[in-house]
Amino acid sequence: MIDASHLETLPPLTGGDGEPGERISARFSSANSDVMIRSSDDVVFKLIRRDLAAYSEIFPGEDVDTHNEVVLLTEDAETLELLFQYTCRQPLPILDDVPFEKVAKLAEAAEKYRVFSAMAICQIRMKAAVQQHPLAVLGYAARHGYASMCDEAAPLTIDTPSGTFLQAFGPAIFMKWVLYRDEWIRLHHMTLKKPRAYQLHKGGAEDCELWAPFFQEVTVALSDEGSLPLLGLDKVIESLMASKSVSSCTQCHSRATNWRRTLETARGRIPLFSTIRLPE
Ligand SMILES: [Zn+2]
Secondary structure, eight states: OOOOTTOEEEOOOGGGSOOTTOEEEEEEEOTTOOEEEEOTTSEEEEEOHHHHHHHBSSSOOTTSOOTTOEEEOSSOHHHHHHHHGGGSSSOOOOOTTSOHHHHHHHHHHHHHTTBHHHHHHHHHHHHHTTTTOHHHHHHHHHHHTOHHHHHHHGGGGTTSOHHHHHHHHHHHHHHHHHHHHHHHHHHHHHHHSOOOOSSOOGGGOSOOTTHHHHHHHHHHHHHTTSSGGGGGHHHHHHHHHHHTTGGGSHHHHHHHHHHHHHHHHHHHTSOOGGGOOOOO
């Protein structure tokens, strides 16, 4: 069943060679073309319906008469130029040299028009970009139901301002993200509370002179430039345990180790983004 709801049509082109000022894609200008598609920036692609229908679930095949009309799409020419290369019998572009912003646009178009080969390579490229572009990757993954990619990207977005996130992704994903981020904020608050000392120093004191500077440095390091250091809190604590010489005191070392374990356990209990459910 063809879903042509994404497609709009324009009046037939006069003479079939385009209107004044209109450009024709050099790559897609086949003389055998039986369908013309126009990009949002007015580039016309002359394509073959049989090919489009073979590689995409959305584009109409030969069984739908387009009455020589030009199909107008909302994507720009650069995106369509890439997308249509996945609807031909030719080696597929692997996108290694394509900048992320263009890959992201192609990824959305591939999903929208269900061009499976492009969807597959875009999934790989988007996943590879998660460290550099976590927010964009999370949005893409959440919109299209790629759960493991959501879970990989989401922790890297916890410092995003709420307004930025809402504007970029709309209320549905935003609400899930707020619930998810709350869990990280709770963990952050935990790191600011002085941990209990199970082993006391000589004379019954909880602290010796090593504890206060150590604790302060850890809390500062775990809040430094936002909440992202929480992702590596075990490494932060371990490195400061060594540099602040807290390891030279049995009681403080034991307290720091227990604290690190408690925080790690709390971090491990933060649910995956993909498992967050909104109330009915
Ligand atoms: Zn001590």
